[in-house]
Amino acid sequence: MTNTFPILNTRIATFLSVVFHPLIVTTYLFGVLFLITPDLIGVSALELTGIGSLLLLIFLNTFVAPTIIIYYFYRLGIVSTLHVDSLRERRLPYLACAIIYAIATYLFGWQLQPIAELAPQIAILLGSVTVSMIAIALVSLSWKISAHATGMGGAIGIITGMIIRFDEQLLLIPLLIIVLISGFLLSARLYLNAHTPAQIIAGLACGLTISSLTVYFFF
Structure with missing residues (x-):
């Protein structure tokens, strides 16, 4: 395996898997959009402190809350590890995370009226x-x-x-960085034998399709 991924070892691969866990990627994404293209995301009227507070709120809803639930499942013995690598054990945690994200979408889109009116793009x-x-x-x-x-x-x-869609050239460099990180991250997942190439490709296709259609039809 080391011949296939010469710059990876188990420690680096695990580090990448944790730092770019799918639950934290949402916060990273909003951080990039808030700082580089605040007008597209609807937060250009906010001061930097306001943007920071909003990002913290997103972080609490999309990372901290689901992480607590997964840890609770771990303590109950529903999942054997916090990585939730087993197919049998993945079902309930991912369903719970989907429910939490749906609640967060509802909060940002309807319940938190100032945010919903100022930046409906967040809920989208x-x-x-x-x-x-x-x-x-x-x-x-x-x-x-x-x-x-x-x-x-x-x-x-x-x-x-x-x-x-918006000819936003400022996002080109972040895009290149994300593509580069994705290459290392997904190689790490293969190195750890967490997934097969087919499972990686299917995941990429799923994320790309849903997100690109969202921007095309709803932005």
Whole structure:
């Protein structure tokens, strides 16, 4: 395996898998969009502190809340590891995460009126991630699709869609960086034998399709 991925070892591969876990990728994506293209995401009227507070709120809803649920499942013995690598154990956690993301979409799109009126794009993108989560949960009933690949594919699809639809050249460099990171990350998942190439490709296709269609039809 080391001949196939000469710059990877188990420690580096695990590090990449944790740092770019699909739950945290949502926060990374919004951070990039808030800082580089605040007008496209609807937050250009906010001060930097306001943007930071909004990003923190997204982080709490899309990373902290589902992480707590997964840890709770771990403590109950529903999942044997926090990585949730087993197909049998993935079903309930991903369904729970999809529900949490759906609630977050509802909060940002309807309940939090100031945010919903100022930046409805946030709820749209969260809705896209929610649909991806639901797709992963459904596929996981019978097959182990890569959530890491779905997350990175979603980020690539959203940024690519914005570049094409709005001719936003400022996102070209972030796109190249995300593609590069995706290459290392997905190689790491293969190195760890967490997925097969088919599961990686399916995850990428799932994320790319859902996110790009979201930008095309709803932005």
